[in-house]
Each structure stands twice: as structure tokens, then as C-alpha cells.
Amino acid sequence: MRILRKFLLISLSLLGSGLMLYGATGDVTLGYPVLLVAIGLTIVLMSVLRWYDPLLPEERHYLLLRAEVNHFLDLVRQLNTAAHVMRELPTPGHRQSAEEVKHEMHNSVEQMALVAGLSYNVLSPIPSHESQQPCAEEAKTASMNST
Secondary structure, three states, rough: OOHHHHHHHHHHHHHHHHHHHHHHHHHOOOOHHHHHHHHHHHHHHHHHEEEEEEEOOOOOOHHHHHHHHHHHHHHHHHHHHHHHHHHHOHHHHHHHHHHHHHHHHHHHHHHHHHOOOOOOOOOOOOOOOOHHHHHHHHHHHHHHHHH
């Protein structure tokens, strides 16, 4: 799939650049040179922004781990915000919220250890962070069954 993505990136860039060059310097009796330049620019823009990515299948196999890592990154942002607020107003409530975020981060690391190595077709649905225990049990069961 990566080869196809590289091929699309290079070929669309070359096609768009060729249309822009032909529209700017080529035979103007064919049509509207501004239109060719605009179409070429649009194709180059599509290749640079990778607008074709949603049309291609997902190449990631460890979606559970990816989701958990994304949740952990959200927790890092929350911890940073809580630490900043705690420095501004050092109250026990702010300290408690920072401790809760740290506790959630530890739970998230435990969850990452459980889902590491599990592909998307071994365990579905994505574990929820409200109910950590049932997902942990399912992950243990799935990892035992996959070996």
C-alpha cells in the first residue's frame, strides 16, 4: 500500500506540473491555458494534501494500540493544563485533579500493555476508558486465544 501511495503522490505531482507547464507555455489553440493551469494546480494540491488517502484502505493493523496512544496523548495535554493551573493557583482541588490525570495515565499505560500486538481483527471494539476492567479481561482472553 505504501508503494501505491508513493506512486500516487509522484504521478499526480508530475501530471499537475505538466498540465501547468503546458498551459503556461504550450499550444494555446487547444483551449484555455488558464483553465489548464488551474486544473494542474488543483491536481498538485490534491497530491500534496493527500486528498486520495480516504479512498485507500487503512494500512494500520494495530488500531487498538493506536487509539490507546491517542488517549494517552490527550491525558498528557490534560496533565500539562492541570500543572499550569496548579502553578497559577496552588489549591488542593487542582492538585487532586493533576493526581487523577496521573492515575488515568498509569491506567492507560496498563491498557497499552494489554492491547500491544493485538491486531484489529483479534479484539473488537476499541476499549472504552470508562470501563477499564472488562476490556482488560477481554484482551487477556484474546491474547491467550491468539497464541
